[in-house]
Amino acid sequence: MRDYHIPVMLKQCINFIAPKPGGIYVDATIGGGGHSLGLLESCPDIHLIGFDQDSEALLEAHKTLFPYQDRVELIQANFSRMRTELAFRQIKTVSGILFDLGVSSHQLETPERGFSFDLDSPLDMRMDQSSDLTAEIVLNELSQKALTRIFYDYGEELNASRIAGKIVKIREEQPFKTTGDLVKVIESVVGKGTKASLKTKARIFQALRIYVNQELEILEQALKDAINILEPGGRIVVLSYHSLEDRIVKNVFRSAAEGEEQTSEASFLNSTKKRKLQLLTRKPLQADAEEINNNPHSRSVKLRAAEKI
Ligand SMILES: C[S@@+](CC[C@H](N)C(=O)[O-])C[C@H]1O[C@@H](n2cnc3c(N)ncnc32)[C@H](O)[C@@H]1O
Structure with missing residues (x-):
């Protein structure tokens, strides 16, 4: 246990x-x-x-x-x-x-569940594995405005709109599949390896998780x-x-x-x-x-x- x-x-x-x-x-x-x-x-x-x-x-x-x-x-x-x-x-x-x-x-440490930004895994994030909505669907199908709201309201992330904008642009070429795809976008907006970028990753992942599970x-x-x-x-x-x-x-x-x-x-x-x-x-x-x-x-x-x- x-x-x-x-x-x-x-x-x-x-x-x-x-x-x-x-x-x-x-x-x-x-x-x-x-x-x-x-x-x-x-x-x-x-x-x-x-x-x-x-x-x-x-x-x-x-x-x-x-x-x-x-x-x-x-x-x-x-x-x-x-x-x-x-x-x-x-x-x-x-x-x-x-x-x-x-x-x-x-849940956080199981790669297939997709909750962690430290592991490259499918964009799932469902606590109830029988529910239909996954993080992959959210990232690939919601509008830029809706994504911005999610990142801002549920992650209190100040770069919400820039990150949402980048997601919408990138998915036109290649749909989002893994947590690694999302991490790359976040890092392209806020940089890599700093305390601030770590916090942004945590906030964006938290926001998506809250939305997917309607917490x-x-x-x-x-x-x-x-x-x-x-x-x-x-x-x-x-x-x-x-x-x-x-x-x-x-x-x-x-x-x-x-x-x-x-x-x-x-x-x-x-x-x-x-x-x-x-x-x-x-x-x-x-x-x-x-x-x-x-x-x-x-x-x-x-x-x-x-x-x-
Ligand atoms: C922090 S863990 C609880 C750990 C537990 N207290 C222990 O000692 O092992 C939260 C658990 O609550 C479940 N959970 C979160 N929100 C829920 C909800 N709305 N309905 C039912 N289960 C939920 C999660 O699936 C997870 O297993």
Whole structure:
């Protein structure tokens, strides 16, 4: 499991979720099952439901969690379907939910998946291998304007329009096939071997990955659903890895903590605010230097946790 993906801020996640015997817990992004294993080891008498849209991740999680197999159910689905999948199993509330967003080290480091700009591989980037949209289709078929938007909105890349322009020009001669083709274009715009060009490559790859997997579109509603599914006293923990994700988590948590306006039936003048969450982290927590040293994947993590009121 460790070779597949080292779970980030594991101790803190377990402490915040604080599993209790008999509770039902959801790992919305089970990956290799590292966090789930930690939860089960800290309190074996729980029931754990794990979601992942990647079939390889579920196979790995199955191996990792084998000793606890009678307490674990794995579901291959996007976490945007969490509410439906739980309702289908007659589960109305759960005691804790963990989201560990983004891609696993295994996904990043597997050449055929096309997530990494360090490896020359097919332009895929799908977390769910059964979905139709790949990075290759995006690069070869979207307009220059649409590509610029993707690079700017999802990568916050200032050279978005120049890079999109170059892509559109080059693909007229030769369609994009591999991550290496894309890297060449990025380097032709921002140069090679500098810190700045490395950052641009990371931002463009991040942007494409977010678009291909529609990561941000589904996050807000999935978090709202998760908060609604939690029982009173239940905990939600979210690990995010870039500012766009963290902003969504922060805003959803904040509005649930401040409460949404509810007008009472007795008098439409009397409006009350119904608070759903108590924040457990005012500011997001980050990994310490030792963890970052042992696991560079934890460098950009932000952990936010909250309790259902
Ligand atoms: C950072 S990894 C999780 C690693 C895991 N916590 C562990 O300890 O091994 C994120 C996982 O979530 C999955 N994932 C990301 N977004 C998803 C979504 N919207 N629905 C379902 N799975 C998702 C990815 O396929 C990946 O396996």
